[in-house]
Amino acid sequence: MSAIAVSTTINGDEVEFLCQAEETLLDVLRERLGLTGAKEGCGTGDCGACSVMVDGRLVCACLVLGAEAEGRSIETIEGMANGDELHPLQTKFLEHAALQCGVCTPGFLVAAKALLDANPDPTEEEIRFWLAGNLCRCTGYDKIVRAVQDAAQELRGS
Amino acid sequence: MSVAKSLPHDAAPLHVTGTARYVDDIPLPANTLHLAFGLSEVAHGEIVSVDLDAVWAAPGVITVLTAADLPHENDVSPAPLPEPMLAVDTVHYVGQPIFLVVATSHLAARKAAKLGRIDIKPLPALFSVDEAMAADSRFEDGPRIYSKGDAAQAISQSPHILEGSIEMGGQEHFYLEGQAAAAMPQEGGDMIVYSSTQHPTEIQHKVAHALGTHMNAVRVETRRMGGGFGGKESQGNALAVSCAVAASITGKPCKMRYDRDDDMIITGKRHDFRIDYRVGFDDEGRISGVEFLQLCRCGWSIDLSLPVADRAMLHADNAYAIPNMRVESHRLKTNTQSATAYRGFGGPQGMLGIERVLDHVAHAIGRDPMEVRRLNYYRDMGDTGPGTGQRFGGKHSPNAEDIGPETTHYGMPVEDFVLHGMTEALVEKSDYFRRKAAVSEWNASHATLKKGIALSPVKFGISFTLTHLNQAGALVHVYQDGSIHMNHGGTEMGQGLFQKVAQVAAARFGVGAEQVKITATDTAKVPNTSATAASSGSDLNGMAVQAACDTIRARLASFVAERAGTDPADVRFEDGAVHVGNQALPFEDVVSDAYLARISLSSTGFYATPKVAWDRIKGEGRPFFYFSYGVAVTEVVVDTLTGENRILRADILHDCGASLNPAIDIGQIEGGYVQGAGWLTTEELIWDSEGRLRTHAPSTYKIPACSDRPDIFNVSLWDGENREKTVYRSKAVGEPPFMLGISAHCALSDAVAACGAGYPDLNAPATAEEVLASIGRARS
């Protein structure tokens, strides 16, 4: 099978890669581009561990084909911090101890950022239901919700 | 001091930036090969023929191996009985690996693995515990029985007698990172293995046997797991062994990870149980005798089922001093996945059995179940610890010192019982009585939505019941610049073990935790380790690291004391300095001087848990060093038309002794409770009549999501100290909070009981369907 050439933008950088038609965006990110922050928790769109943004829209990278990245702008967890300066969501996840094994963390952060970009002042219930597509087996979610609430407040304040 | 501080998880900055590496993230050479298993589609049968032509012909396939092609041992069992990695002659469950595909990509391997044509002549398959009992299909010669007093007689002489039965389902671990391993062949046939495992030493052992070599030729490294929960105690063996064998045959690096469906279909889960009971009690609800029949479904191979079933028996009393007790346990062999370790290791099942009994007794006499629980608690030992912080204890019972502790049904004295005080504190904190009254009021005036509230306690035994496993080793180096490198046999699966133990090391040297480098678990650094399991991680490894640090510290103390002409006993390590006489020398300077004076700055450390001694056949002795305690109050609401339900509020008080890191411990408690409540509510495993697991992905198997989080969730720590000499008097925290989730099940039962006069007989998981069925039972 011949490979498909794709040009796209990832975390602001122009990127070109070759992939097979059947490869998902998640495969491409992890295996071709070395961006292993997005994780495969299920491969079927049910766990959110692979969450990334495509043209400003929150998607499961396991449900998008690599070839579909052509001409689009992709944002991943690797692009969330500004150099050494963490995004407030990242800082709040640290402060609130909102992670244990950490596999779900990149997906939660990407999804939470998508929420706060669209709705800077979500209610606790809006946060819980927005993040219901991201599974975490370790934390019980309480600290995650608190971290997001706290980050939202900080982002509104600044 | 760096202990008792809420420092963040050591790798948290890596996690939030997506740069923490799990096995599947480790960069491997471009020629790495990928592996997948071809699986049995039949639950029990004889393999008549295996046609792998299509597999060999599939794109990217390098080689295909069956049991006959394995160069040495074909065994991945964690127990003395063998468990073939690839099926030989017979298959025993749907999902059993039959052949191994080695291909150029993960996808190519998986696609090829579907192309095997295996002709299997079906044999009769056993799925349920009843079928297995009828066929006498079991592990061990017969049932194990632990008893105390004469339960049958005590029950027959009681004013009231009840009988009942509860079924409890298994549970998929659903570690978010699936099983994964990679192997890198080395010169001279040596092998390096990266494995997502709780038990690197066992991987090393199994790989060595599979390669026909010694353990010293195999090095296993585990930096972290993306969750384990017991599911990576033995279930990673097959992947690591496959990678090592394929790497040794092909001479190339090999990697294997299960995709989620394969992971759920192949690997073992929590044991499901049916527990039948008969109980005798008086008008107040005081229990005089209980008989339990525990039917434990083990699946096709023995794995860790014996110690799991033992622990279920050992927790059949939970917090209750029952004078006459008999527990009969059958370990049944069925044609399903081999059930394995899962957080609590049988404890939750045993505990749910007795909590059900307490609930049933209270219902029968119409008393508040919380009061009946308290009435039956073990004698309060609240004031005997060296520093039980909140001294609520001692009020409810005669002075413990006069009478001494009561003993369990396996003869262990309960010397550290603090649940009287904890219960009293939580009843107050959670406003239990007022809310209980409000729930009754609500139920009296609402027909459709019924509420329930329940309190349940946890008393969980800490130690491996296989006594020799209660040992640990550590290796600590102090470098010339004063930086510290720490290694121990424990593995990090998110529980914060590495951080807690690093805090211990830092505290011993009186430096900041950031000065201690945390490194991957490595069988080449610390040998012969036990699995990170049984909640023992910090207890064992913390002590081993402490011992290693103290050896180095003693050398440094003698060195500076001799120089200053003082007694080494007067040297203190605090605030980044070594204090001798009235001098405070920077730690780094002392270290570099010691190096120049040719003093060894490296040491191993070792720890073996004291006091434990246990005969698992007789059921006598002291299997546990101590007990961890907790208590939870959960309030729920049930829709009586649909059975749908949710947790409204949870209040928890948990005993971590003197916590090494309160933030990490509270995280364990919250996560444990939610996982425990998930087990008993939404997490339902369904096998069809052919033995196929139909719930093999998150689309059909429902673990709690963010939207299920209780609206109000209050967790606090019982501010006490371990009366046993553990590391900084802390207590183990990994498993015990899981069982706090039982209060959610009891609360659901309470809500259902408001629908009618009958006992709800609520089974687990209490899915909407099960709740609806139990509403029918309550009404009939």
Ligand code: FES
């Ligand atoms: S891996 Fe994409 S949603 Fe689970």
Ligand code: FES
């Ligand atoms: S921290 Fe482990 S899955 Fe969320």
